[in-house]
Amino acid sequence: MVDYTYYIILGAILFCLGLIGFVSRRNMILMFLCTELMLQGVAVTLVGFNRHWIILGKGLDGQAFVVFLLVVAAAEAALAMSLVLLLQRYKPTLDVDQFSEMRG
Amino acid sequence: MQSIQSGIVAFVILSAVGLFFMMPRGKSSLFSRIGLFAIIITLIFAGSGVIRQSVDVGIEKVLFALFGGISILSAVLMICQKKALYSALYFVLTVVSVAALFILQDAEFLGVALVLVYAGAIMVTYVFVLTLCKQEGNDDYERKASWPLMGTLMGFTLLGAFTTLLFDVTFAGSAINSDVAVQAGAVEIVRDSGTTLKMGIEIFKENALALEIAGVLLLIAAIGGISMIKQAKVNV
Numbered sequence: 001m002v003d004y005t006y007y008i009i010l011g012a013i014l015f016c017l018g019l020i021g022f023v024s025r026r027n028m029i030l031m032f033l034c035t036e037l038m039l040q041g042v043a044v045t046l047v048g049f050n051r052h053w054i055i056l057g058k059g060l061d062g063q064a065f066v067v068f069l070l071v072v073a074a075a076e077a078a079l080a081m082s083l084v085l086l087l088q089r090y091k092p093t094l095d096v097d098q099f100s101e102m103r104g
Numbered sequence: 105m106q107s108i109q110s111g112i113v114a115f116v117i118l119s120a121v122g123l124f125f126m127m128p129r130g131k132s133s134l135f136s137r138i139g140l141f142a143i144i145i146t147l148i149f150a151g152s153g154v155i156r157q158s159v160d161v162g163i164e165k166v167l168f169a170l171f172g173g174i175s176i177l178s179a180v181l182m183i184c185q186k187k188a189l190y191s192a193l194y195f196v197l198t199v200v201s202v203a204a205l206f207i208l209q210d211a212e213f214l215g216v217a218l219v220l221v222y223a224g225a226i227m228v229t230y231v232f233v234l235t236l237c238k239q240e241g242n243d244d245y246e247r248k249a250s251w252p253l254m255g256t257l258m259g260f261t262l263l264g265a266f267t268t269l270l271f272d273v274t275f276a277g278s279a280i281n282s283d284v285a286v287q288a289g290a291v292e293i294v295r296d297s298g299t300t301l302k303m304g305i306e307i308f309k310e311n312a313l314a315l316e317i318a319g320v321l322l323l324i325a326a327i328g329g330i331s332m333i334k335q336a337k338v339n340v
Contacts, residue, residue, distance in 0.1 A: 005270060005271075006154055006165070006168065007168075007205070007209065008270060009266070009267055009270055010172050010175070010176070010205070012263060012266040012267065012270070013176055013179075013263060014175065014179055014198075014202075016259045016260065016263040016266070016276075017176070017179045017183060017259070017295055018179070018183075018260050019257045019259050019262065020123065020182075020183060020256055020258070020259035020260075021182070021183030021212045023251065023254075023255040023258065023259070024127060024183075024250055024251055024255035024256070025183065025184075025250070026250050027188050029188055029192075029230060029233065029234055029237070030183075030188050030191055030229070031270050033188075033191055033192060033195055033230065034183060036195065036222075036226070036267050037154070037179055037182070037195065037198065039248075040198065040199065040202055043202070043218075044154075044205060044206075045204055047205075047206055047209050047211050047214065048209065050211070051208075051209045051210065054210065054331065059210060059306065059310070060299070060303060060306045061301055061306070061310070063211050063213070063299070063303060063306070064303065064306045064307050064310070064311050064314075066210075066211075066214055067214070067303070067307060068218065068311075068314055068318055069279070069320065070217060070218070070221050070222070071318040071322060072321070073222070073226065074221060074226055074322070074325075075321055075322055075324075075325035076325075077226045077229055077230065078229065078325050078326070079231070079325055079328055079329055081233045081329075082328075082329040082332045082333050083332065084233060084237065085233065085236070085237070085333060086238055086332055086333065088238060092238035093236075093238075093239055094188075094237055094256050097250075
C-alpha cells in the first residue's frame with residue numbers, strides 16, 4: 001500500500017509545474033491550461049488525504065471536495081474561453097503582452 | 105533523515121536544471137533533449153526510491169510509480185511546447201494518468217468523472233477555442249518563454265519547501281510505519297459496494313448545500329458565457 005505522503009508530494013509537484021508554466025508562458029490559453037494543471041495537483045492532494053481518512057473510517061469528504069472542484073473548473077473554463085473570444089474582437093492575437101496597456 | 109534531505113535537494117536541483125533547459129527558446133533543440141534526459145533520469149530515480157521504500161514490492165507501488173511518472177512527465181512536456189495545441193494534448197494525457205491514480209486510491213467514481221468532465225468536456229472546449237482563435241502578428245511569443253530562469257527558480261524553491269516540510273512532518277510521525285495498520289484498517293467504506301453509492305450519499309446528505317450552490321454557480325456561468333458573447337444590436 002502506497003503511503004499517502006507520496007500522493008501529496010505528487011500533488012505538490014503538479015501544482016508547482018502548473019505555477020512555473022503559468023508564469024513563464026505568454027499564450028493566453030496556455031496560461032489557462034496551466035491553471036487547470038494547478039487544480040489537478042490540488043485534486044491529487046485531496047484524494048491522497050482522503051485515502052488516509054478512509055483508513056481512519058471518516059468518510060469521503062475529500063472526494064466530494066474534488067467533485068466541487070471539477071464544477072468550479074468547468075465553470076471557470078467556460079467563462080475564460082468566452083473572455084478569450086471577446087478579447088479577440090479587440091486584437092486578433094493570443095499574446096497577453098499585447099493587452100498590457102489599458103485602452104484609452 | 106540525512107539521506108532523504110540530500111535526496112530531496114538532488115531531485116529538486118536536477119529537475120530544475122532539466123526543466124530550465126526544456127523551456128522553449130528561439131532556436132536550438134539540443135538543450136531540450138538534454139533537459140528531457142535529465143528529467144527522465146530524475147523521475148526514474150524517484151520512482152525507484154518509491155518502489156524500494158517499503159518492505160514488500162506490491163503491484164500498487166509499481167503502478168503508482170508508473171502513472172505518477174507519466175503524469176509528471178506529460179505535465180513537464182506540456183509547459184515546454186512551442187505549439188499550444190500540443191500542450192492541450194499533453195494535458196489530456198496528464199488528466200488520464202491522474203484518473204488512473206484516483207482509481208488506485210479507491211476513488212473510481214472520481215476517476216471516471218475526471219475523464220468525462222475534464223478530458224471530455226473542458227479540454228474539447230479548449231481545443232475548439234484554440235482552433236477558432238486568430239493569431240496574427242509575429243509568432244515569436246510562442247517560441248520563447250518569458251523569464252524562464254526566474255520562473256523555474258521560484259517554482260522549484262516552492263517545491264523544495266513543500267517536500268522538505270512533508271518529509272519532516274510525516275516521517276517523524278508514524279504515518280510511514282503504518283503498513284500493518286493500513287492493511288488491517290477496515291476499508292469497509294468502499295470495499296463492499298464501491299465508491300459511487302458512498303459518493304452519492306456523501307454529496308446528497310452531507311454536502312447538500314454545497315450541491316445547490318454548485319448548481320447555481322453553473323447556471324450563472326452558463327448565463328454569463330452566453331451574455332458575454334452576444335453582440336449588442338446597433339440601431340442605425
